[in-house]
Amino acid sequence: MDFTDLYIDGAWHKTAERFDVINPATEAVLASVASADIADADAALDAAEAAMAEWAARTPRARSEVLRRAWELMTARLDEFAHIITLENGKARADAMGEATYAAEFFRWFAEEAVRADGMITHAPASGARIVVQHKPAGLAVLITPWNYPAAMGTRKIAPALAAGCGVIIKPASETPLTMLALMPLLEEAGVPKGLVNVLPSRRTGALVDHMLHDPRVRVVSFTGSTGVGRKLLKSAADQVLKPAMELGGNAPVVVLEDADIETAVAGTMLAKMRNLGEACTAANRIYVHEAIAPDFIRRLTEEMAALNVGDGTDPSIDVGPLVNADTRDKVAAFVADAVAKGARVECGGVVPEGPGFFYPPTVLSGVPETAECVQDEIFGPVAAIQTFTDQDDVIRRANNTEYGLVAYVFSEDFKRALQVCERLDYGMVGLNRGLVSDPAAPFGGTKQSGLGREGGHEGMLEFMETQYISASW
Structure with missing residues (x-):
């Protein structure tokens, strides 16, 4: 495997500690992957903060064009991504191709949504003031993805975050980090600025994520996984009152x-x-x-x-x-x-x-x-x-x-x-x-203990935005 190190600030970083990724069909070692620690998380947060300032200032159309290019590039390389998915996750070739296609489509959908963060202007009936409403990037987002869809669960979070104007740090599942690492050169080619997207595989998930969720620059946590882990993340997110997007278990x-x-x-x-x-x-x-x-x-x-x-x-x-x-x-x-x-x-x-x-x-x-x-x-x-x-x-x-x-x-x-x-x-x-x-065009999410918020659809981008209201008279 070509990409097995941490991806921080647009560069690959080796670490002393590494862990093995296993092929579930053969039980053979596929690759040795870098394991991030707290210092790596801080470096990724610094990089994302610096890159987000310029990215958020770009016009929605400029962000849209980068996402559209990411869809074109990934669509041209579906075979490559499907192969990696099968190797590290185990799913059959046809199933892996389906996931790769689905994953790429999030870039196209949110390329179209990036230009549609519509606000409003209206006249307050009682006061006579003008009500101006707009949506702004929420801030840095920590994305935690599961092993069952190593491509789609990443792009379903990355694409709306970038469309909204946010910088991100991704923590992929330790069983399947290779797909997300392989996506990074493609995003570079598409025009994503260095530092805007960072990938931190790690065997120290709990400590790493908890540290990032207590950094004041982080404003959103998006997690897909079990309800049990989701509850723990919500407790950590409460300390900083973060926006949580939780896609949890089902029955x-x-x-x-x-x-x-x-x-x-x-x-x-x-x-x-x-x-x-x-x-x-x-x-x-x-x-x-x-x-x-x-x-x-x-x-x-x-x-x-x-x-x-x-x-x-x-x-x-x-x-x-x-x-x-x-x-x-x-x-x-x-x-x-x-x-x-x-x-x-x-x-x-x-x-x-x-x-x-x-x-x-x-x-x-x-x-x-x-x-x-x-x-x-x-x-x-x-x-x-x-x-x-x-x-x-x-x-x-x-x-x-x-x-x-x-x-x-x-x-x-x-x-x-x-x-x-x-x-x-x-x-x-x-x-x-x-x-x-x-x-990708529909709001994905559940009720009760299956989660909070929605991914996909128009709602998916709003999970990474804050609504600002301005009261004015003219």
């Missing part, structure tokens, strides 16, 4: 009503479940199927899952690669064992293959009881846990019975009825007759 229900089209429901469930091997906060976690159609649904879903090819994702014929590490694989296996012990039936899969590699086969479980651990927690793996229902009100209650509220999926051929069910689901996003909701 997504799929509700398949009796009037659903079976083929549409199976295809949508496959996408919602198997995109990124189920290692996604948006992954289908609890699949509720009406008893009247459950046998057909289970049969068709099992056929689709059993037909998937498992192996090293660098092979184009492979559908399902390895999970990211041994802990994730073992947790998935434990969920399946617990569900089976409590009465669930294995329709396909369910057996950990011999190594090397952190593989787990596509698995379908039917008759999963409410007491199963996989119903309460994110599976984060290729396991479809199916339950049945007969009453619509009851399944809505069951779907909402979780501390999470990120995304839900509904399948029905009765559009009016389906929309009524969608509106009763306490989730920030709902996929109606489709298993994919993520889109």
Whole structure:
């Protein structure tokens, strides 16, 4: 790998301490990566502060053109980024290409949004003063990204921050830092000023991030990851009263009503479940199927899952690669064992293959009881846990019975009825007759303990801006 050091102020910096990045398909070491410490964080903050002053002063169109160029360059290099994603994350080639394409699109979307931070001028009804409202860059932003989407979770934060006029420091996940490091030369080529974007991989994540969140120059923290870590970050952010953008955990229900089209429901469930091997906060976690159609649904879903090819994702014929590490694989296996012990039936899969590699086969479980651990927690793996229902009100209650509220999926051929069910689901996003909701043009985010704020859409850029109101008379 060419880029394995810290990226600070537009230059590569070596460190004495380093850590290994492992290929989850082979368990071989991919690269030794620099590990940042507190002094490196201070250097990155200094660089970002200096670069932001000039960047924020540029016209929105000037910032937009740089982001547009970043989209063009990344689109031309999708194969390269997909290959890196597969090597360090494990996802199959087609899945990695999908992520790379999705990641690049954030640069194009926020290139268009950069020129649309619209304010307003109005006349105060009572006082007669003029109300002038505008949006300004909030300040330096600390971006903390997860391992499951090493490209997209970075660009989904970098692009709106730059569109808003902010400088950033990125802390990528230790399992998958290579994709984000490989993006830096591309941003240089696109015209991003040195120092505006800095990347700090580190094995000392807690101390490093906490230090940055207590620096008065930092005004935004954007995190994607588990709810448990999100709670800790919110406590640190409270000391400086930072703007938090938190995309946290999920426990997504799929509700398949009796009037659903079976083929549409199976295809949508496959996408919602198997995109990124189920290692996604948006992954289908609890699949509720009406008893009247459950046998057909289970049969068709099992056929689709059993037909998937498992192996090293660098092979184009492979559908399902390895999970990211041994802990994730073992947790998935434990969920399946617990569900089976409590009465669930294995329709396909369910057996950990011999190594090397952190593989787990596509698995379908039917008759999963409410007491199963996989119903309460994110599976984060290729396991479809199916339950049945007969009453619509009851399944809505069951779907909402979780501390999470990120995304839900509904399948029905009765559009009016389906929309009524969608509106009763306490989730920030709902996929109606489709298993994919993520889109750069849409506001991504959840309710309850699935997070705060929104990424993507028009709202995504406003997370990195402050609203200023000027009262004037003329």
